[in-house]
Amino acid sequence: MTTRADQLAHSLARQRAAFKAFLVARVGNEADAEDILQAGLVKAIGHTGELRDEAKLTAWFYQLLRHAIIDHARSRRSAANRERTWATDAALMPSSTDERAICRCLEPLIETLKPNHAALLRLVELDGTSVSVAARDLGLTANNASVILHRARAELREKTKAFCKHCARTSCLDCDCPPSSV
Numbered sequence: 001m002t003t004r005a006d007q008l009a010h011s012l013a014r015q016r017a018a019f020k021a022f023l024v025a026r027v028g029n030e031a032d033a034e035d036i037l038q039a040g041l042v043k044a045i046g047h048t049g050e051l052r053d054e055a056k057l058t059a060w061f062y063q064l065l066r067h068a069i070i071d072h073a074r075s076r077r078s079a080a081n082r083e084r085t086w087a088t089d090a091a092l093m094p095s096s097t098d099e100r101a102i103c104r105c106l107e108p109l110i111e112t113l114k115p116n117h118a119a120l121l122r123l124v125e126l127d128g129t130s131v132s133v134a135a136r137d138l139g140l141t142a143n144n145a146s147v148i149l150h151r152a153r154a155e156l157r158e159k160t161k162a163f164c165k166h167c168a169r170t171s172c173l174d175c176d177c178p179p180s181s182v
Helices: 004-014 016-027 030-048 056-092 096-101 106-111 115-126 131-138 142-164
Strands: none
Touching: 004 016, 004 056, 016 030, 016 056, 030 056, 056 142, 096 131, 096 142, 106 115, 115 131, 115 142, 131 142
């Protein structure tokens, strides 16, 4: 006995080529189109109860795909923004040869961050642990760790600029700040 979901899935599968062509025209490549189509089919089958008029199945599915395209574009923009931010933050961090001369103000400033921000920053930036491994060690998801790391870097950058002033503008290397408490 076939269920309503099976019937609708079969009906959508017959139009698969048209759906994929629609997606390729909008997202620009077959791999992304295929991913969106697969996710859309899974979502459609899971939400068949929302379809009131089976005669409007195709229009309903195209609307679902339009929303999936928007979600896909947002996801790509977010990923690109994360990459740009990571590249910017990574460029601001000193190279391994610079570590010996890093500002002595850094450790006390890290101490002023939220504990989970400080722990993640130490693991990733000072110990060289990958974000995914550090996230696992701290009981975080990789995405959450990336967000926390970005915020921790930004907060540390601002605190360093406020404390070290001129020294911070030159990457805070060969620091000549007084050894006063932060």
